[in-house]
Amino acid sequence: MYFIPRSHESDVRPHHHIDNNPKIHGLEIDDGQFNMNTAVACPLPAGGATFHYSRTCHYTPPNVSDEDRRAFVLTFAIDQLPPEMPRDFYWQRETRTYAATKREVAARRRQR
Numbered sequence: 001m002y003f004i005p006r007s008h009e010s011d012v013r014p015h016h017h018i019d020n021n022p023k024i025h026g027l028e029i030d031d032g033q034f035n036m037n038t039a040v041a042c043p044l045p046a047g048g049a050t051f052h053y054s055r056t057c058h059y060t061p062p063n064v065s066d067e068d069r070r071a072f073v074l075t076f077a078i079d080q081l082p083p084e085m086p087r088d089f090y091w092q093r094e095t096r097t098y099a100a101t102k103r104e105v106a107a108r109r110r111q112r
Contacts, residue, residue: 001050002039007057015091022094029057 013034015027034057044050052058054075063069 001042001044002059002061003042003052004034004039004057007034008053008055010055012055012089013057015089017091017094023098025095027091028059033057 014030016030018024018026018028039059042050050058060069
């Protein structure tokens with residue numbers, strides 16, 4: 001895992017889906033948002049864990065081994081935004097994963 005030092009101190013940066021494919025759940029920060037040369041490697045052994053603030057820019061390089069690499073992600077948050085400032089990120093609205101599509105279909109059925 002790599003982290004960008006002090007990146008948690010700024011606003012959420014614009015993202016896009018990997019390969020600009022809305023069916024891919026993974027996200028990347030848009031180009032030019034930070035200097036990759038400042039990334040700090042934090043190796044994690046099998047079964048290791050990291051805890052970091054949600055706005056900390058982080059990434060893992062592609063898995064080039066023959067073994068699966070799995071992640072178990074938990075996110076905790078305290079709503080600190082006033083009601084007049086809803087969290088609305090365009091890249092979340094673009095998501096078209098199977099699960100997202102299934103939720104949309106179910107929501108439309110309930111509205112009938």
